[in-house]
Each structure stands twice: as structure tokens, then as C-alpha cells.
Amino acid sequence: MGVSRGEFSSRIGFIMAAAGSAVGLGNVWGFPTQTASNGGAAFVLVYLVLAFSLAYPAFMAEILIGRYGQANAVSSMEKMAKKAWQKKFAFLVGFGGIICAALILSFYGILAGWMMSFAVESAALIAGAQGVADWVTGGSVMRNLFFTTLFMFLTVFIIQRGVEDGIEKWSKRLMPMMIGLLILLIVYVLTLEGAQEGLSAYLNPDITRVLEPNLLLSALGQAFFSLSLGTSVMVIYGSYISKRENMVTIGAQVTLIDVSIAFLAGLLIIPSMYVAQAQGVQIFADDGSLLAGPALVFTVLPSLFEGMGNLGLFVGLAFFVLMSIAALTSSISMLEGPVSFVVERHNADRKKATLVIGMVILAISCAIISNIDLMLGLVATISTEYGQPIIAMLCCVYAGWIWQRNSLLEEIQNGYPEVGESFFWKIWPWYIKFVCPVAIGAVFIHSVL
Numbered sequence: 450m451g452v453s454r455g456e457f458s459s460r461i462g463f464i465m466a467a468a469g470s471a472v473g474l475g476n477v478w479g480f481p482t483q484t485a486s487n488g489g490a491a492f493v494l495v496y497l498v499l500a501f502s503l504a505y506p507a508f509m510a511e512i513l514i515g516r517y518g519q520a521n522a523v524s525s526m527e528k529m530a531k532k533a534w535q536k537k538f539a540f541l542v543g544f545g546g547i548i549c550a551a552l553i554l555s556f557y558g559i560l561a562g563w564m565m566s567f568a569v570e571s572a573a574l575i576a577g578a579q580g581v582a583d584w585v586t587g588g589s590v591m592r593n594l595f596f597t598t599l600f601m602f603l604t605v606f607i608i609q610r611g612v613e614d615g616i617e618k619w620s621k622r623l624m625p626m627m628i629g630l631l632i633l634l635i636v637y638v639l640t641l642e643g644a645q646e647g648l649s650a651y652l653n654p655d656i657t658r659v660l661e662p663n664l665l666l667s668a669l670g671q672a673f674f675s676l677s678l679g680t681s682v683m684v685i686y687g688s689y690i691s692k693r694e695n696m697v698t699i700g701a702q703v704t705l706i707d708v709s710i711a712f713l714a715g716l717l718i719i720p721s722m723y724v725a726q727a728q729g730v731q732i733f734a735d736d737g738s739l740l741a742g743p744a745l746v747f748t749v750l751p752s753l754f755e756g757m758g759n760l761g762l763f764v765g766l767a768f769f770v771l772m773s774i775a776a777l778t779s780s781i782s783m784l785e786g787p788v789s790f791v792v793e794r795h796n797a798d799r800k801k802a803t804l805v806i807g808m809v810i811l812a813i814s815c816a817i818i819s820n821i822d823l824m825l826g827l828v829a830t831i832s833t834e835y836g837q838p839i840i841a842m843l844c845c846v847y848a849g850w851i852w853q854r855n856s857l858l859e860e861i862q863n864g865y866p867e868v869g870e871s872f873f874w875k876i877w878p879w880y881i882k883f884v885c886p887v888a889i890g891a892v893f894i895h896s897v898l
């Protein structure tokens with residue numbers, strides 16, 4: 450291979466980067482939206498349980514494969530294959546994850562562009578540039594092309610700088626900023642009229658709904674998307690961690706941060722909706738359900754900010770900057786998957802490879818934009834409802850059935866010598882062999898049907 454690999458310089462660097470990947474639009478947009486359309490607190494409860502009992506074990510399989518392999522997703526998977534068919538299987542799973550990450554990035558960049566455009570709108574209104582504000586929220590093709598391109602260039606800019614100077618440095622800067630903004634906004638919104646009603650809709654579960662199959666499956670899908678599973682991203686991030694680190698704990702910390710931020714985002718968005726209602730904004734659809742999806746973020750919340758007068762411009766700016774940052778720390782992880790593959794397997798120059806791959810993905814984004822009504826949903830469905838669960842399931846199958854148990858144990862013992870006696874080691878191997886593949890299979894079959 451001959452290309453020197455980067456490594457995260459510290460534990461906190463890895464945690465920020467992996468949490469940065471995990472925390473994205475899935476947390477600050479997807480989770481509150483799903484909560485709103487799945488009966489509030491019952492969904493939150495199920496999500497918490499599933500994230501730790503199913504997504505965390507699958508997440509561990511991916512980061513351990515990476516740390517063992519110390520290489521891009523394909524080479525890492527291939528390292529533990531003994532037979533020719535296993536190598537082929539490894540290639541399929543590793544490369545499938547990389548393609549999946551690239552496809553997700555191609556539509557995610559468009560959504561992130563919308564977030565940036567709304568941030569620019571607030572800034573433009575503060576500066577009194579009404580014309581700019583109208584253009585950036587006008588939804589034209591040019592607007593979409595402009596902001597998607599801008600967002601892709603930011604992603605390329607960070608990834609070109611490599612692991613330590615790019616991913617780690619920027620995740621360490623952006624994540625605290627994002628969390629700070631989130632907390633500030635929550636504190637402010639909770640003081641407003643109507644917030645208490647939202648809080649109780651968010652926090653009092655209707656226990657009877659907890660076992661609804663739809664709710665269970667949406668929560669599991671959401672947890673998998675949120676932990677970036679099935680996209681090679683966690684394999685590659687895992688490959689940049691030192692062998693001295695205790696992966697069981699670090700993995701749990703990343704999961705905890707991811708889940709906590711999703712929870713906090715709900716604490717901002719659901720009460721905000723009820724505050725908006727108190728100001729006369731419509732928050733329920735005709736069938737009585739809470740508005741979700743784009744209507745929530747781009748109609749309900751902007752109306753709320755507008756109703757707050759001048760202060761609302763700054764609140765709106767903070768909100769959409771927060772969304773954009775969350776998206777950026779995720780998008781860099783999606784680009785790192787294909788880039789590390791090309792750099793390591795083909796001895797390519799990192800800067801050039803990043804630019805070329807970024808432009809190819811941007812071209813796909815442009816194709817989506819040219820027929821957005823049809824293509825956006827299609828690419829999102831293919832990558833997140835088909836690609837991610839299948840690849841995540843195959844990763845578990847791979848770690849559970851093909852990776853030799855002794856070698857797997859040795860890998861976890863790096864940084865955690867006594868893991869052999871732990872509760873984790875007693876149950877986790879069973880989880881990835883049986884429970885995770887079956888559960889993911891159930892989600893998959895459900896979404897296909």
C-alpha cells in the first residue's frame with residue numbers, strides 16, 4: 450500500500466469525530482420528526498431502548514472490524530477472510546458500504562444546502578438585504594445548485610486535510626459549537642408560552658403505543674441511520690483509533706452522545722412547535738397528526754421565528770447554523786469512506802482523490818436536483834432503506850460468523866485486557882450472530898413491504 454495512514458491523536462478526537470458523524474440531520478431533524486409522527490414520548494422510549502440494545506452492538510462490530518484491519522473498509526474486511534469466497538464477500542460488504550455512503554452524501558448535501566440557505570436568509574434579513582433573503586429561500590434550481598455545491602466544497606476542504614488536521618480538528622471545533630447552540634436555543638424556547646404543553650407531549654409516553662410494529666420499526670431504522678451504520682464510515686473511523694483504547698467504553702460513549710443529542714433536539718423542536726401553535730401557526734395536519742418532514746423545519750419553525758420579531762432573526766440564524774454544522778460533521782465522514790479506499794488501494798494523492806470523488810458525488814447531486822421531486826426520495830430510499838440495513842446486517846454476519854472468535858477476542862482485548870470476563874463479551878457475540886441480523890432483517894422486510 451505504501452501510503453502513510455492518519456490516526457486520531459486522542460481519544461476525545463475520535464469521540465468527537467465519531468459522534469460528529471453520528472449526530473447529523475438524522476438527530477436534529479429526523480428524530481424529532483419521527484417523534485412527532487409516531488406519538489411523541491412512546492417513540493422516544495422505544496428509540497432509547499433500541500439504540501442501546503441493537504444499534505450499539507452493530508456499531509461495535511463495525512468499529513472493531515476497522516480497528517482490527519487498520520485500513521479502508523474493503524481492505525479491513527478482507528484481512529480477516531481466510532477463503533476465496535470470504536474475500537469476495539468482504540469486498541461486497543466493504544465496497545457496498547462505500548457506495549452507500551457516497552449515495553447518502555449525494556442527497557444529504559442537498560438537504561444540508563437547504564439548511565445553509567435558511568441560515569443565509571436570517572443573516573440577509575439582519576443585514577437588510579431582502580432580495581438575497583427571497584432568493585435563498587425561493588427554492589429555485591439555481592438556489593439548490595449553489596448551496597449544494599457550497600456545502601460539498603466545505604466537505605472536500607476538510608477531508609483534503611486528512612484525519613488529524615481535517616476530520617479531528619474540525620469535529621473538535623464544530624461539535625462543541627453545535628451543542629452550545631442547541632442548549633442555548635432549548636433554554637430560550639422553554640421560557641416561551643406553549644412550551645410546557647410541548648414538553649409534556651414529548652415526555653409523557655402513551656405506553657399502549659410502545660409495541661406498535663410501525664413504531665418499533667421506524668425507531669430501529671432511525672437508530673441505524675443515526676449511528677451511520679452500514680456505510681463503511683464507522684469501519685474507517687475505527688481504523689484510525691489507537692490499539693490502546695478500550696473500544697467497548699468508547700463505543701458506548703459515542704452511542705450515548707448520539708442518543709442524548711437526538712433527545713435534546715426533540716426538547717427543542719417539539720416544544721417549539723407548540724410555541725408556534727400558541728402564536729397561531731398551524732402545527733397539525735388535516736388528519737390530526739403533528740406536522741413533520743420539510744413542513745416542520747421550513748414552514749412551522751420559520752413562522753415561529755418570524756413571530757418573534759427582530760430577536761427571531763437571530764434565533765433562526767442560530768437554529769439553521771446548528772443544522773448546517775450537524776450536517777457537515779456527518780458529511781465529512783461519508784466522503785472519507787470512498788476517499789480512504791481510493792487513496793489506499795490505488796496509491797492516489799489524497800487531495801486530488803478527494804476533489805475528484807467530491808465532484809463525482811456533486812454531479813449525482815446535480816442530477817437529483819434536476820428532477821428533485823422524483824429523485825430525492827428515490828436515492829434516499831435506495832441508500833437508507835435498502836443499502837444501509839443490508840450492509841449493516843452483513844457486517845454483523847461477517848463479524849459474527851466469519852471473524853474467528855479468538856482473533857475477535859484478541860482485538861477487543863487491546864485496551865481492555867479483562868474483557869473476556871465482562872458482561873459485554875458474554876452477550877455481544879450472540880447479539881451480532883443472531884439478534885442483530887434478525888432484527889435488521891425485520892426492519893428491512895418491513896420497509897420493503
Ligand code: PHE
Nearest residue numbers: 471473474475476674675677
Ligand atoms: N448519522 C448521520 C445523521 O444522523 C447520517 C449519516 C448516515 C452519516 C450515514 C454517515 C453515514 O444525520
